[in-house]
Each structure stands twice: as structure tokens, then as C-alpha cells.
Amino acid sequence: xxxxxxxxxxxxxxxxxxxxxxxxxxxxxxxxxxxxxxxxxxxxxxxxxxxxxxxxxxxxxxxxxxxxxxxxxxxxxxxxxxxxxxxxxxxxxxxxxxxxxxxxxxxxxxxxxxxxxxxxxxxxxxxxxxxxxxxxxxxxxxxxxxxxxxxxxxxxxxxxxxxxxxxxxxxxxxxxxxxxxxxxxxxxxxxxxxxxxxxxxxxxxxxxxxxxxxxxxxxxxxxxxxxxxxxxxxxxxxxxxxxxxxxxxxxxxxx
Numbered sequence: 001x002x003x004x005x006x007x008x009x010x011x012x013x014x015x016x017x018x019x020x021x022x023x024x025x026x027x028x029x030x031x032x033x034x035x036x037x038x039x040x041x042x043x044x045x046x047x048x049x050x051x052x053x054x055x056x057x058x059x060x061x062x063x064x065x066x067x068x069x070x071x072x073x074x075x076x077x078x079x080x081x082x083x084x085x086x087x088x089x090x091x092x093x094x095x096x097x098x099x100x101x102x103x104x105x106x107x108x109x110x111x112x113x114x115x116x117x118x119x120x121x122x123x124x125x126x127x128x129x130x131x132x133x134x135x136x137x138x139x140x141x142x143x144x145x146x147x148x149x150x151x152x153x154x155x156x157x158x159x160x161x162x163x164x165x166x167x168x169x170x171x172x173x174x175x176x177x178x179x180x181x182x183x184x185x186x187x188x189x190x191x192x193x194x195x196x197x198x199x200x201x202x203x204x205x206x207x208x209x210x211x212x213x214x215x216x217x218x219x220x221x222x223x224x225x226x227x228x229x230x231x232x233x234x235x236x237x238x239x240x241x242x243x244x245x246x247x248x249x250x251x252x253x254x255x
Contacts, residue, residue, distance in 0.1 A: 065123030145227030
């Protein structure tokens, strides 16, 4: 996963979620032990892994962390993963991982890991893609790119925020739609391979984006796009064509 940041951008040393938490760079630099407490199946290829992290100082919706696994022979593997849980889930974090073919870390989680296992985490990292809940947010994601966006949706609901938020999420089919049971009126799902009866099949289109832009609040949206390289380019181009200012599009991509 990488973050497409504007040239010369320097993350501030401290971010605040209104009324609740502050996240310092000191905490992000420290490795902590995280104990797996629960595994929830989301789709045939994705699952959510819940961890107890007693010393976790909080995060902003949209941030990610570094996860480290250690093998018995001393081999170490590290990966960046977006945080799915909202900040108010005190002492816990959740990660939703696809089972990637040949994936060293995702393969371990999906085939070996069980409650009680320990890993190491460091974070939260990156303030560029973070959404504190203080401005209207237009979220566009595909596949597992919806993970950091769901942290924003959950934060919006948990706080009962009145600031407008909309989510446009793309999946291959209803069975592959991560967090399908959680979506509400703020969400527009798009299916690229198969869809429920009466729902058109296709990519996120100019029409989808235009409908959301037509509903934009006073002052406009702050747009967050997350997905593969190809999806990020496609979605950000649609947003610009629909009138979204380039400097108000934040992109996080993987692959």
C-alpha cells in the first residue's frame, strides 16, 4: 500500500479527532504486542481480524499501521495494513485482509492464525489519508480499498456526526462486497461482474460520480479514493471530470 501525497507535504506531528483523541508521532514509532481475539469472515476471500492492543493510543479514520510477524527461526515479515475500526474502539484494532494468492502474511492469517496468537504492530501511520470528521467526505473505494473508508463510516456513525458523508464502493459481486451487512443510506454499491436482479453491472462511472457531486454540500467534498492503481486512476479522473478540485482528492493505492 502506498499513499499518493502532494509534493512537499509534511505530516503534522499531532492530529486530533474532535472531542476524543490525539495521536502523537512518539506512539507511532513504538512496536506493541497485539493479541488476536476474534476472526470474522467477510467474504469468501476476506476476513476481519480483531486484536487487543492495551497500549494503543488511538488513530484517525483512514490511517494505517505496520504489522510484523516473527517466525521461530528468526525470519521477520512486515506489511502495511489499513485500520478498519473506528477510534472509539478503545484498546482494540481491526484489520480486514484479503487472502492474496501466494501472500506470505495474508496466507498465514487466513490459514494458520487463531485467537490467542500474538503479532507486533506499530502506528498509526500517515496523516495524509486521515479524516477527522470535520468536513464533508466523499469516499470512493474498490475491493479491500474500502477498509480505511469503513473506519471513516464507522466513526461517522459512532459519533453521530452531522457532517455529510457518502460512500461509493465497487465489488465484483454481492458475495465479494466487504462489510455488506453494514452499509446504509450513505452507500452506493457498484458491481462489476454480477449483480442482484435489476441492478446494472459495470464499473464505477461518470453517472455515479455526477449523482454524488449533484448532492454535494455547501463548500464541496473532501474526496478519498482507495483501491488498486488502475481503480485509483479511473476514479480520480472521474472525480476531476465531475468538477472535484484536484487538491481536494486524497488517494491511497495498493498493488
